[in-house]
Amino acid sequence: MVNVTKSFLPDREEYIKYIHQIWDRVQLTNNGPLLQQLEEELKAYLGVENLYFCGNGTIVLQIALKVLEITKEVITTPFSYVATTNSILWENCTPVFVDIDRDTFNIDPSLIEAAITPDTQAIMATHVYGNPCAVEEIEAIARRHSLKVIYDAAHAFGVKYQGRSLLSYGDLSTCSFHATKVFHTIEGGALVSNHPELHEKIHLLRAFGHRGDEEYFYAGINGKNSEFHAAMGLCNLPHVPEIIAARKNVFEQYDAQLNWAKLTKPKIDPSIDYNYAYYPVVFESYDVMRRVQGALLENEIAPRRYFYPSLNTLSFLPEYYPCPVSEDISSRVLSLPLYVEQPAAEIEKISQVINQNL
Numbered sequence: 001m002v003n004v005t006k007s008f009l010p011d012r013e014e015y016i017k018y019i020h021q022i023w024d025r026v027q028l029t030n031n032g033p034l035l036q037q038l039e040e041e042l043k044a045y046l047g048v049e050n051l052y053f054c055g056n057g058t059i060v061l062q063i064a065l066k067v068l069e070i071t072k073e074v075i076t077t078p079f080s081y082v083a084t085t086n087s088i089l090w091e092n093c094t095p096v097f098v099d100i101d102r103d104t105f106n107i108d109p110s111l112i113e114a115a116i117t118p119d120t121q122a123i124m125a126t127h128v129y130g131n132p133c134a135v136e137e138i139e140a141i142a143r144r145h146s147l148k149v150i151y152d153a154a155h156a157f158g159v160k161y162q163g164r165s166l167l168s169y170g171d172l173s174t175c176s177f178h179a180t181k182v183f184h185t186i187e188g189g190a191l192v193s194n195h196p197e198l199h200e201k202i203h204l205l206r207a208f209g210h211r212g213d214e215e216y217f218y219a220g221i222n223g224k225n226s227e228f229h230a231a232m233g234l235c236n237l238p239h240v241p242e243i244i245a246a247r248k249n250v251f252e253q254y255d256a257q258l259n260w261a262k263l264t265k266p267k268i269d270p271s272i273d274y275n276y277a278y279y280p281v282v283f284e285s286y287d288v289m290r291r292v293q294g295a296l297l298e299n300e301i302a303p304r305r306y307f308y309p310s311l312n313t314l315s316f317l318p319e320y321y322p323c324p325v326s327e328d329i330s331s332r333v334l335s336l337p338l339y340v341e342q343p344a345a346e347i348e349k350i351s352q353v354i355n356q357n358l
Contacts, residue, residue: 004304006339007179008243010235018231034230041237046165050193052202054223057154057176057189061087063205063223064150064172067198072119077107078312078326080126084152085311097312097321103267109137122148130155130277131268135169157183158244160273167192182275183240185233188225246340247276254279257351262358279336286331295357301350306335
């Protein structure tokens with residue numbers, strides 16, 4: 001079966017060298033030396049000053065809300081992975097959904113101000129597929145209304161906008177280092193902060209809220225990560241440029257072979273340094289999408305409905321906010337298989353199956 005992605009793995013011996021260090025020190029977790037080294041190397045790679053390596057890409061969203069003391073309404077996007085919405089609900093905040101831009105699939109900034117109420121405290125937007133949100137417009141809105149901005153940048157590792165890492169925008173940005181991502185630590189995530197005064201608070205919140213053995217300062221959580229996960233990150237980080245280059249090559253092959261008379265995809269700003277995280281295509285109708293999906297599965301090719309459903313339609317939400325653009329696109333989108341060393345023959349076969357069933 002050709003899955004939607006295949007995790008990149010470094011040379012086994014590279015990883016084993018770090019494992020020997022862990023065995024020798026017998027420190028497996030609790031802010032160990034490899035974790036600290038990875039944080040420093042990530043900060044250097046991304047050009048950011050404050051980065052915190054955590055357990056996964058969801059816990060960092062929860063910590064972001066907690067550290068900014070968000071307790072009420074959060075304006076957010078319906079077109080994202082469910083973790084974006086779930087983190088808001090888990091922190092007992094209220095998600096307020098704003099529809100997306102039909103070209104970029106990101107939250108539509110022209111609709112945000114109409115959704116602001118006296119209870120609005122923050123905007124949590126997703127850089128969908130690593131495509132930058134309208135960060136300048138969102139920042140201007142946030143300043144006018146004294147709101148905090150949190151970016152779910154789970155897909156955005158390695159993306160640069162205006163010469164800066166996309167993770168450097170907003171009050172806080174989060175990233176996922178899950179095994180399926182461009183850069184991964186098997187499981188993991190990071191919080192990037194533009195507020196150095198929050199440094200100690202973030203450290204405490206990700207480690208049960210205590211310093212030492214007896215002093216407790218916050219109702220913290222276990223957001224830590226292990227030396228084994230940090231070791232994988234240290235192995236993978238030097239390979240990121242070649243990973244992105246390989247993914248770009250797959251992109252270009254799909255671009256050349258698919259029938260664009262009957263397909264669309266999100267518009268990517270040509271001025272950005274992109275990471276080619278996903279290859280989504282949008283079909284003319286739900287029925288066509290289902291037909292193509294079925295044909296691909298018959299050929300042992302497994303695309304993914306990423307993102308589906310539109311999050312504003314989740315059954316457990318306290319309120320429904322109509323988002324017709326998101327609901328429409330989420331019903332017609334598929335992400336195609338994309339990974340390093342993907343054979344050209346496989347890309348050709350996928351493209352042929354799609355084109356034959358449009």
